[in-house]
Amino acid sequence: MSRTGPTDRALLPTATGAETLAALRAMLRGHRPLTVTAVGVLIAGTAIGLLTAPLLGHVVDLVVERRGTDALLVPMVLLVAVAVARGGATAIGSALVARLGETVLAALRERFVERALGLPLERVEEAGSGDLVSRVTGDVTMIAKSVRQALPEFSRSAFTIVLTLAGLAVLDWRFLIAALWAVPVQVLAVRWYLRRAAPVYAEHRVATGALQHQLLDSMGGVRTVRAFRLSGTHLDLMERRSSAALVLALRGIHVVTGFFSRLNLAEYIGMASVLVTGFVLVDNGSVSIGTATAAALYFHSLFNPVNAALFLLDDVQSAGASLARLVGVSGLAVPAEPDGATVPVDGSVKVFSLHHAYVPGRPVLRDVSLEVNNGERVALVGSSGAGKTTLAKLIAGVHRPSGGSVTLGGADTRELGPSGVRRAVALISQEVHVFAGPLAEDLRLVRPEAGDDEVRAALDRVGALRWAEALPDGLDTVVGEGGHRLTVTQAQHLALARLVLADPPIAILDEATADAGSAGARVLEAAALKALEGRTGLLVAHRLPQAATADRIVVLDEGRVVETGTHEQLVAAGGRYAELWAAWSDSRPGTRTPAEGEEA
Template sequence: MSGEQEVERHDVREDGRRPPRAVVGSHRIEEEMFGRVFDPKILRRIWAFVKPYRRQVQISVMSVLIFTLSQLAIPMIIRYAFDVGLAPGAPAMALYLSVAAFAAAVAVNYASSMVQERSVGKVAENVLFDIREAMFGHLQRVSQSFMDRTEVGRLMSRLQGDVNAMQEFLETSVVSVGDLVLLFGIVGCMLWLDWQLGLLTLSILPVLFLVRIVWLPKAREAFIAAHETNSVTNGALAEAIHGVRTVQGMTRQTVNATLYADKAHANLRTHLTAAKYAQVLVPVVDTLTGLSMAVVVVLGGAMVLDRTLDVGVMVAFLFFIQRFFDPVRSLTMQYSVMQRAMASGQRLTEVLDVPLTITEAADAVTLPDGTPASVEFRHVRFAYVPGQPVLQDVSFRVEPGQTVALVGPTGSGKSSTMALLHRFYDVTGGEVLVGGHDVRRIAKASLGRQIAMVLQEPYLFTGSVIENIRYNRTDATEDQVIAAARAVGAHDFILRLPQGYDTILTERGSNLSMGQRQLVSFARALVADTPILVLDEATASIDSHTEQDIQRALAVLLKGRTGLVIAHRLATIRNADRIIVLTGGRVAESGTHDELMALGGHYAGLYRSGHASFDDRERP
């Protein structure tokens, strides 16, 4: 298709066999799409979100009822017009009256449909956004350990797909009320107009219900299959786009095109099957409609001929029949919508019900400005999973203004130590003190004003450079931002960006180099201007030139602050006031570089072996 005649070694063989070790895209693990039709627990939860709008819901339901009545009225008025207004010798007034009634019904129909659809549509949108906001807000407060073990993609599908399913459910629910009323209304009107003819005509109705009940599970299977092959095929395309450089470097184009064609073809087949299922009921509905009309024509016609039925009734019947099957169709559709909504609702409540384990104590204190910025760990024990301790009896103290370097192999508990200080987790035993107070008794906002953190991977947000440096200190002036950027040595490269400080950083700052991102995140911590700084040094290799810049910036950052650094670089470690060597969740050694070297222990051994980094030596 590309017109290139490439010679490829690893082609699909002539006998059509596919390579044994080649796939494109991955099979997605789909979530349960349908739940129970009706789950009172979940409905109650949903109702809690609808409740604030109950007046609008009441109005909607009222107007749906009025709207449905006006729909029922129209054939009835036509019937009246035919029988009274058109009868030979009847006063012309009767016709005018019926037309006036018709016009009135039209006006009611217009007004009620406006009110109903507007309020239903808006309430559904509001509830959707409210649920999303409640979930998002809740996720800001749940424990870090929940966030650690939950994939972002999964949460995003809660916040998007599942929330949308709820919206669909709410919108269709009110409409279904109308459909149900319409269905019963039509039945009632027909029976009222002529119960015998009505019964005969209506006897056809259950057939459609039966057919749909048989059809639904099979059709749904076909629709789900189509949905799945579609996401598999789309996943394969996304993979080809993201991995295009590897594909070309490995000359996999031909194999991949063949494998993709297999998937696309399977997708075509499932979609054609689904299309068949989607269409198969059309002639059934048409046949049943035709049958009902035939009944009215033959029997109704005969009755009109016998003068036992007014011709207007016959006409009204014909109108009702044409409206007859719509509510049946949408009501059976509502069944699937309900099931989908229950499955989604179940997942939504799971998120909303994640317990808040780290909460602010009722008597939490706010540390006054100028509190000495000391940090102390007292016999701290900590485990993410009960029975698997990560920290065991860790004690140390950092005096205000001191910098302490934490070193140790991967899994020694350095990152956990840092996380405990900012109360990402609560200790299992012992206590962590900031400024002499247990962090569990310090107000969250107050703790935030004490501690700033620089994480190993500089994390930036989409937005301008200045917004990123300010982050939540939105009141920081431009001068403050520039001063911070200057101090960490980021100012020059920022000015060289296309729009300087207003340059928009794309996804995670991908338009900056790793070193530049690091410097921006330093500037951000500097603007936060907290007395305590926690820093997880980047392990990612940065070229020697940038590394010098970063070391200089670090010195600026730590000046006059209490610093806790997870250090990987010897330059950083040597500049620390004290070095704490963690192994297996315990403090193994502690002291200055010279002291530890003299001790001749773990630190000295690592140091002498000449590794650039003390940890992240990959396990064999």
């Protein structure tokens, strides 16, 4: 169930403790041989290491009995052998545990990405991009760190504790009783820590997600922020969310500090009990000085593993919180697909009595009905907030309408299902992502089986082949993060080439040329017309000359369709579109209606 964070967003779900453990067991079940081998090698290495204390105790007895240096040869050789064997077993066991952890993490990461990519875009938008990004970056990093460092160390420490306590009992059961005096203090310390740490780390993860979302929001809209002089407002938001994350981090440090002070008290109580017990038993002749020394060494050897195991609870808590967030998304059910084999028969679009509201009681679209014929190009025009982008997203299946229906090629979108809608409609917005890798492979993401000739043909159709071949390595040039940086116009060209290669019957361009500048916009508008040839096109028009080239223009105002017709008809009618065109023309002297087939 989704939890609402400080941003009042419907965050993606976080798994419960039981759900997380069940998912972890299921993943480990597929790697049982590796799990058994790793555990067995670690136990063997730990057991070998426990021979060190009795051997040192035996050396003490030999010295007390004045046996001479010759008697020390065998114990010293055995100590060296124990050290070598323990080191080898520990190294192999730790490597196996790390390998097991990495294997499980890779499976979890793949499952997470699979589920995340299959999430309805509406659900991602509700949660905010920061929530998803923080899970796939920060949470995965935290778990990976725990797998590589904390998990092997925790495993070794846990086995050492159990086997050392068994060794104390073998020496004399009273040493074990003395050592256990530290346990109540340690248990109380752990309970005190867990009660305080788990909520702090969970809240810190949510606060970090809110901080990342604000950072992405501010940097992604930096032009708008500057244009409307909102820098101060965004800085205040960043400061508040940074402060919230910082306060929670400091609370976590305070909890850890209190935890370790209690562990130090437990060490003092346990060591004092073992030493007093050893003195009494040696005094009454129950054990030798060497045995008492071995008991003291055993308990002292527990300091590091006990502290490590309990200290690693800090990492375990953080990793557990991160794992629950990943499992929460990984466990989401895949959106059900309809049983029928309904497919669109063409590229027509029919919207009937469509209503939509992001917030109940505040409708964005009201009773919108629209028909677009197969192969027709229709421009959606209106002032900011008129509902153009919302209508485009409803047709593309990004959102589910609050009321009414959307039909694609004669098939209702509810019958097509999410995958059917994605095959029928491609939505290209002004926010284009260039994936890291060779440019040709970036294009093939929409059609992995596409050949080189098809890739070149797609680029050529939108007028991008010339600059693509002029790149340092041509179509094999690595672009995206860490590679060759494409301009805004080139990145949008790439998106239009993807559209051609995917070849859906319906394409929606949502202000796809808005960020390219005047010269770049004219180039992209011509490329968009080429990309739309042979398919139905819906254009959310930012530049009215682009709308003027469409077969028909639909004007929206306050969530309703108020006008529809060709550019000439609407200008002559003197209505809302005529007002928009006049305002556009006044702001750009010399603007005229483009002739048929002329580049706007």
